[in-house]
Amino acid sequence: MSEQTSPTPKNSRIGLAVATGIVVLLIILAVVKFSGKEDDIATTPETITPTTNEQTTTTRTYKDGTYTATGAYTSPGGPETIVISLTLKGGVVTDATAQPQAEQPISKKMQQAFSQNFKGMIVGKNINEVTLDKVSGSSLTPKGFNDAVEQIKTQAAISA
Template sequence: MAGSSSSEEPEPTPAEASEMQESPDQEATTDDAVGTDETVDASYADGGYEATGGYQSPNGPETIAVSVTVTDGVISAVEVTPQPTNDTTERYQGMFAGGIADEVVGKSLDEADVSRVAGSSLTSGGFQSALESIRQDAKAS
């Protein structure tokens, strides 16, 4: 009975289904097919999202505004609006804003992780902070 049912896997009896779940190999397959928790957690609603991210510079606290468009869980557009408090921050935030699209557009929202863009490393902390808020908003949508 078990030998003939292996070619008829799409129609297992309740007993065969139970056996499949007890087998480690089959359990992994079953989890992959049925376990949608990870997919649900990583799913994001399409749309535009905005957040402000803060970080600490040598001159004090700074912020940047981040706008992201998500399509099928992937960043399809990004815009960073500098909010500098001094000339040095203005320069670094401007460089960051000019280079961020090349780093994150086309990546999934979960994979977008930057540490330095166009020579600006501190601004990335504000971007990551804003991106985390955007992830939460996109999941809740």
């Protein structure tokens, strides 16, 4: 029953992870570009390399390291800033944090919510790679339930 009960195929998760990585990178680049605080930003040499992706014709490579940038914007309550740090290794974002700096209560709340969600993509680790006392998730199903699912599948196969 594995193929029917798995809600998220692995490939699409990997795809999402990559997509999110790119989105995060684009956000960071936008912040870096518009922050205007050159001193805070570690600048990197840009090189143009060919790419296999049909939709883009150029890509940039970046030096390994942690980059920090301050993003400034105007909220309805006045100007606000947020500090974003990200660690690059081999062109891949390996860590990212957002530090809320907001002063207006509403902005504060929104930045906190953003920084909580910012880390983004969650990945699984094989159970045998970690030391655990227990595992918690969806409750193991009763035998009767699984039997019923199997019976329905068998019936469906016969009538098909």
